[in-house]
Amino acid sequence: MPAPDDIVDRGFLEARGKLLEVAAFLDRAERYGRADDYRVAALKQAMRELCDAKQVGRAEAFLRAMSDPTSEPAPQAGKPAAGAWEPKG
């Protein structure tokens, strides 16, 4: 296993860059009037939950938060997977 310091050295700048991209994406979506898109809303909700998470397992929690929570097979195929679950209004 690498030393604990090394794991941060190796990953920090990349993680920082990716989070900055997320921040810019959310700004961009709002600037274009798409703040209420279900995918944008799902991303914001997931980010709130990640900040609250006290324990490890954030990647798993993020994926669960973006997942279809239902359990019955669908009557037919709808639109292709988009990356976030859209609650039926």
Place this chain on the structure above:
Amino acid sequence: MRYIEPHAHMVSRVTDDYERLVLAGCRAVCEPAFWAGFDRSSPQGFYDYYLQLTEYEPRRAAKYHLPHFCWLCINPKEAEDVGFAREVMALIPEFLPKDNVLGIGEIGLNKNTRSELRILEEHIDLAAQHDQLILVHTPHLEDKLKGTRLILSALQSDSRIKPERVIIDHVEEHTVREVLDAGFWAGITLYPVSKCTPARAADILEMHGRERLWVNSACDWGPSDPLAVPKLAMELRARGFSEAELDDFLFKNPCRFLSQCDKFNVTE
């Protein structure tokens, strides 16, 4: 370094990719039947595809001395029309005795529909009848968790299916534990955006161990990287994995699973 690429759609790749795989240390490539990026309009289209997987691709790979194996099925994305899917499935038994066929795959679910589930169950039955290994595709993105659970229950409700003869592919952090705990093999797919990165795959390995786990590039016609597995090896080295551990995970693990089919004759 030597490794097995257990999931690659070589029909969609250029011949140079075979050379690059071999140069990177690949000792065998395995190709599940999949969706070609468009819906085929007739069972004859699938017949030709099965010929391509069992005759043409092994010859193309052999020019680079790379053993090529394949899996056969109609993929879930084309299983929405149950009647059509059954016509295609009726072609499969003719191809199962071919030298490079390892089993039935990649079956599974795409949008978790009733029709997909029915065809999945019929594929499981086909595999059981012909005593074949099974390779399962799990759905994409938000559909993966629900689909993985539906797939697990379909497999578990057929008492003829032995979990150690089934690999459930494209697991991520939220599905890997349920698959392994049920006794199945699990596959991690390395994709640039929509599946696992090398760093996350290494995390999964650190947290869940490498028993009954393999990794693949699933390279196809979309954004994907045929050299994703050797790139994961670089990440694992940086995490302190030894060369013996890399060999055990990237070469021996796929061999352990695939050698359950006599035709997989890749040796040490």
